[in-house]
Amino acid sequence: MSENGTKILVVDDASFMRTVLKDILKSNGLATEIIEAADGVEAVRQFITHRPDLITMDVNMPKADGLQALKGIMKVDHTARVIMVTSVEQKHIIQDAMKSGARDYIIKPFDKGSVGLVLNKALRAK
Amino acid sequence: MSETVLSKLDLQKLDDTISGYISKKMVPSLSALLNEEIKFSSTKTSELSFENMSDIIPHTNTDSKDVGVYVTCNGEIKFGILFHLKLSDAKKLASKLMGTDESENLSVDGKSAVAEIGNILAASFFNIVNEETGMQMMSGVPGLAIDDAATLIETPIMETALSNTFIHSFGELHCVDSKIIIYASIFQDPDDALKFV
Numbered sequence: 001m002s003e004n005g006t007k008i009l010v011v012d013d014a015s016f017m018r019t020v021l022k023d024i025l026k027s028n029g030l031a032t033e034i035i036e037a038a039d040g041v042e043a044v045r046q047f048i049t050h051r052p053d054l055i056t057m058d059v060n061m062p063k064a065d066g067l068q069a070l071k072g073i074m075k076v077d078h079t080a081r082v083i084m085v086t087s088v089e090q091k092h093i094i095q096d097a098m099k100s101g102a103r104d105y106i107i108k109p110f111d112k113g114s115v116g117l118v119l120n121k122a123l124r125a126k
Numbered sequence: 127m128s129e130t131v132l133s134k135l136d137l138q139k140l141d142d143t144i145s146g147y148i149s150k151k152m153v154p155s156l157s158a159l160l161n162e163e164i165k166f167s168s169t170k171t172s173e174l175s176f177e178n179m180s181d182i183i184p185h186t187n188t189d190s191k192d193v194g195v196y197v198t199c200n201g202e203i204k205f206g207i208l209f210h211l212k213l214s215d216a217k218k219l220a221s222k223l224m225g226t227d228e229s230e231n232l233s234v235d236g237k238s239a240v241a242e243i244g245n246i247l248a249a250s251f252f253n254i255v256n257e258e259t260g261m262q263m264m265s266g267v268p269g270l271a272i273d274d275a276a277t278l279i280e281t282p283i284m285e286t287a288l289s290n291t292f293i294h295s296f297g298e299l300h301c302v303d304s305k306i307i308i309y310a311s312i313f314q315d316p317d318d319a320l321k322f323v
Binding site: 019061062 | 159241242246250253262263264265266
């Protein structure tokens with residue numbers, strides 16, 4: 001964790017979903033600072049600038065998708081904690097992401113309790 | 127160009143399959159998102175030609191604009207799903223999701239919310255297709271448009287119908303408390319439709 005609290009980068013092309021996730025992060029007390037990105041290219045840029053403690057990454061986005069952004073972030077820092085966010089629960093997508101360095105995944109529509117558990121677990125891991 | 131024509135039996139089997147998929151996955155997803163009961167009876171599946179396009183325009187209100195959210199699916203099977211609502215229902219939906227008043231105009235965030243609902247509902251359908259058939263597919267980024275109903279259905283038909291006819295499956299999702307109605311249309315080329323049967 002950062003010395004100044006927990007910084008989380010929320011990546012999703014849908015502003016509505018970013019708002020939903022931010023609300024979950026705030027209600028679970030998981031983040032002291034939340035940064036946003038609306039596509040994979042911006043996600044990598046924001047990661048480099050802010051070095052967040054955790055990233056939630058939507059899979060399906062324009063410009064660069066979540067898998068591409070994940071790989072981009074892993075090249076910068078292979079210890080980055082990335083949680084994939086997907087509405088399509090297909091094994092091959094999740095497996096690709098895990099092989100590329102994602103720590104875990106969450107499925108839309110969100111179950112607030114489960115999301116909190118997954119994110120908390122990822123933040124506690126080294 | 128494909129010359130495939132589906133038999134009455136094929137169409138019935140397809141209708142039963144798609145109806146089952148919507149019932150098992152799409153309805154519970156929408157119910158969870160909106161926290162209310164959703165009523166869905168069954169779908170109606172038909173093989174149509176471009177000349178019959180007007181037969182499948184949902185009867186919303188021809189005097190006003192409607193909202194369409196369109197998601198494509200590509201991979202081992204290809205189809206398009208269009209979710210269609212009256213503009214007033216789209217505003218209600220956005221207001222409900224965001225806890226803001228969207229009754230005047232659908233804001234940028236409101237459009238995002240409605241598009242995301244379409245995205246999640248389409249994904250719930252893709253998930254069950256994958257579970258039941260093992261077919262791998264990738265969904266596209268959802269597109270939202272506000273236009274008259276006839277214009278909204280043109281794009282899905284043009285994109286998915288590769289042959290002289292196309293398969294159209296239609297169902298209505300009725301939100302019991304909010305009275306929002308979401309029309310779900312699935313468009314397929316007959317060759318892809320046969321993969322379901």
